[in-house]
Amino acid sequence: MFSLQNRRALVTGASGGIGSAIAQGLHAQGATVALSGTRQEALAALAEKLGERTHILAADLADAEAVDALVGRAEEAMGGLDILVNNAGLTRDGLSMRMSDADWEIVIKVNLEAAFRLSRAALRSMMRQRFGRIIGITSVVGVTGNPGQANYAASKAGMIGMSKALAQEVATRSVTVNCVAPGFIESAMTDAINDKLRESILAKIPAARLGRGEEIAAAVVYLASDEAAYVTGQTLHVNGGMAMI
């Protein structure tokens, strides 16, 4: 079950903790993976670790032209595209009253707009080949909200709404569009949290621990698989029980 043999996947933000785990998860199931991200060295190290069936496609998703070119580059490198994982994301936290326009815009642009542009580009060939998997990595805060993250929460909630609309548009072509919503996962993003905040976070998680990247990757592998063909427009929450929604 859940074999991804002969599938070709593009993972954005593959130089980050969760993105890297997702790329490794897809690769382990037999997929060819295109690793996209901004940190060349991290991408090269991951590609070396994975060995065959990997391609490096450096891209800055804050750059609209780079975004529009990325799917084409992936299709050229791999001979097509079956799985798109919109994982790249960034945070610019701050209380709304003090949030600058720039901090709002960059988060929406990279987290939401790039995901839309990449999905739109990927759909062309996915619809033609009558198979496709688009998976957005959203966040628990896209559903619950979080003080200091109006921009981030909006971008992640936007991704869920967008995925539901896309899912309805392309369902007849055997293309599914879903989201995975991580809770607090061990990563550079959560490493930056101070101890006091960490304790208060753990107190709200029934599993009493942070999640691991591989646990997000497992959800992505499932949604990318043939077995998940009848699952579309859904958000799979992987959060240790911190929000049961």
Place this chain on the structure above:
Amino acid sequence: MSDSNIEERVKKIVVEHLGVEEEKVANDASFIDDLGADSLDTVELVMAFEEEFGVEIPDDAAETILTVGDAVRFLGKSTA
């Protein structure tokens, strides 16, 4: 570009995209009523025409392209 050449290319795209037999693709054939296209198919067809003929077909124009002949006429004008 001659009209017959355009017609040939349009019909080839329609046959490929909708998987219908060539003889069914008459000029007065409606994509939706006669050739079994759904709304997504018509979007895909318009995008395929844009690609093949190197033109941009705005949404309000795309809405008027209902038959094979409509497409041939539109593309004949816009590539003239």
